[in-house]
Amino acid sequence: MTSSKVYLEIVKQLREMITIDGLKPGDKIPSERELSERLNFGRSSVREAYRALELLGLIETRRGEGTFIRDFRGNQLVQLLGTFILQDEKAKRDVFETKNYIEMDCLRLVLQRMDDHHLAILHDWINKEEHFTDDEFFYRIIEMSDNHLFLRIWLILKEYYYSLNPIQDTYKFEDYILLLNGLAEKDEAKTLSAYYNLRNLSSF
Amino acid sequence: MTSSKVYLEIVKQLREMITIDGLKPGDKIPSERELSERLNFGRSSVREAYRALELLGLIETRRGEGTFIRDFRGNQLVQLLGTFILQDEKAKRDVFETKNYIEMDCLRLVLQRMDDHHLAILHDWINKEEHFTDDEFFYRIIEMSDNHLFLRIWLILKEYYYSLNPIQDTYKFEDYILLLNGLAEKDEAKTLSAYYNLRNLSSF
DNA sequence: GAGACAAGTGTGGTCTGACCACCAATTTAA
């Protein structure tokens, strides 16, 4: 049962430590030196374990202060996996399609979660900003959907999208207004229809 | 844009190296000593980068042989994430929600793309297999949606999902049938309603 | 006494060099 590699053994023991002590995000975990002495392993092995967990986004290190459990949001991981996995999946259609579908998902979520206050803020912004970009607009939408995972995935897709389609698309201002009206009325059909219009997609 | 930490810089450069050389799973990447000399970093830093990628399951090391790119499998993550994430209720909700929404997106895509032949195959399978799992079912659905990106994302989400919810959910056989009926009739409302039923979600 | 400065301590960040264990190919010996 003992992990053959020391750094894996350290990860394992650290997990037990966290479970037993009931440590939560923000809490401090042992320093590299302390843990290496306590478990009788070299400091470099402890570092390998910590670095791995850090890349996973599970812990956070602050030089001069220490190492802490992190508020996990699936961030680093999705990013990394993205680059490693999506490398040969650059089919233009898939990226395009997936981005659109996720944007629509977020619109649906916004319809459920949004309150008048949020909508008002969005309205103010769109009226004040003369030349906002499509990205800025949907960033706000997806933020309002309050799903961090969607946000992360969307950010990656956006990058791919631009690498495939360097020309900055321009959309009609009126279409954004229509979309906001759909949201304001909490009308899913109307909102999605406005989205289709905005993106020049053929509707069903 | 230089990463402040050397090991992150090494991860970055390694990724570029992989992209440029077009390396695939199974291919060998530079040995720790070679890379440390080539990039002018210490071997321990290279090790930190390699160990992190290994824990992620992206590379594989064989003592005495070398280090190789791996065909991604999220197995390691499953146990890991559980310990670190469990407290974070919002992250949990995000994973759950995102997985569901993507499954629904794929259902919509299937509605557009599916032909009778595909549907027949799915029908045959579901009638032959007595005890299929939910994963197996939706894997087929998502495959049929013919969007590789969604498939990749879904596979990752599935891993997250099980790390958060180790209990294998069981669903009703009839609900799958209803879902297939919805697909057969190319009726989006009916299909999604069946999905909501299957997953015990409150409909709108 | 209050504030500013200095030293000290603890932390992560990095590098170097040294072993060990393992594997594979080559060379050597039977």
Add this chain to the structure above:
DNA sequence: TTAAATTGGTGGTCAGACCACACTTGTCTC
């Protein structure tokens, strides 16, 4: 020809050194 020993490359681990940084403490000055 075959089996054994050697050799070189690889990952696995450790110890120690030094740096950069953050915080605490103590001291000095006003």
